[in-house]
């Protein structure tokens with residue numbers, strides 16, 4: 001462990017109101033399941049010393065269907081998503097994504113709010129949430145605002161969230177149409193995505209979101225438009241090749257990612273025909 005634990009200071013919140021008041025007064029770094037934060041502490045990349053433990057906040061653990069919206073509290077874990085009949089009925093692609101996150105221990109601790117706030121472009125829930133037109137609910141001690149996930153990130157692991165705000169929930173409108181999810185990694189479990197695609201198809205439109213190919217999760221809007229116009233799949237793939245500009249990094253080359261993205265979107269289109 002590169003970070004000396006004895007230099008860290010932890011407060012624990014017992015209600016959301018407490019947590020928000022502490023965030024406003026002390027601007028601490030919130031901790032949910034700690035599965036990302038602990039890795040950062042281990043590698044010495046987390047510089048913060050003052051933390052706020054959100055884990056006791058059961059009010060952020062609910063999954064509910066309100067009118068036509070599915071609402072996931074920020075502390076909903078992957079295990080809770082997998083077990084939820086509401087998620088199974090409304091957003092099965094989220095269950096597929098959750099099943100492929102880390103291993104069982106990570107699924108038991110890792111939360112949807114943590115995945116969104118951490119903002120890794122390889123976060124597996126993010127393409128699902130982007131394809132489902134999710135909204136991030138941010139709350140501070142005196143305000144609440146709803147930001148579409150597609151407008152939440154401002155760059156690599158950077159977002160519009162303020163230092164005194166917490167993600168309290170993710171809201172999802174009812175998804176109409178066939179849902180599709182694929183993660184490509186080096187192995188079946190405990191793998192970071194090389195390319196991850198989530199997509200929704202209904203009669204007149206397609207929504208396609210891709211992770212691990214850019215600094216943030218991206219929606220393939222030109223490809224979506226081409227598919228919605230009824231263009232042949234090869235024309236839509238020309239649009240995809242023009243709009244996808246993947247990154248080269250230690251996990252994959254840009255060329256590999258581009259080809260895999262195209263292969264996955266072709267497969268989505270044929271499997272949901």
Ligand SMILES: Cc1cc2nc3c(=O)[nH]c(=O)nc-3n(C[C@H](O)[C@H](O)[C@H](O)COP(=O)(O)OP(=O)(O)OC[C@H]3O[C@@H](n4cnc5c(N)ncnc54)[C@H](O)[C@@H]3O)c2cc1C
Nearest residue numbers: 032033034035036037101102110111114115117123124167
């Ligand atoms: C071995 C291993 C395997 C993994 N495999 C995968 C994988 O396959 N796919 C994947 O996507 N991820 C994976 N992860 C990463 C991690 O498990 C997920 O990103 C998880 O969802 C993070 O949630 P958490 O609750 O643990 O977040 P934490 O580590 O507690 O927090 C992460 C960040 O989010 C902030 N934060 C947390 N909650 C809130 C909130 N409510 N409001 C505002 N900010 C908040 C924290 O301040 C921190 O910056 C893996 C991690 C490990 C260690």
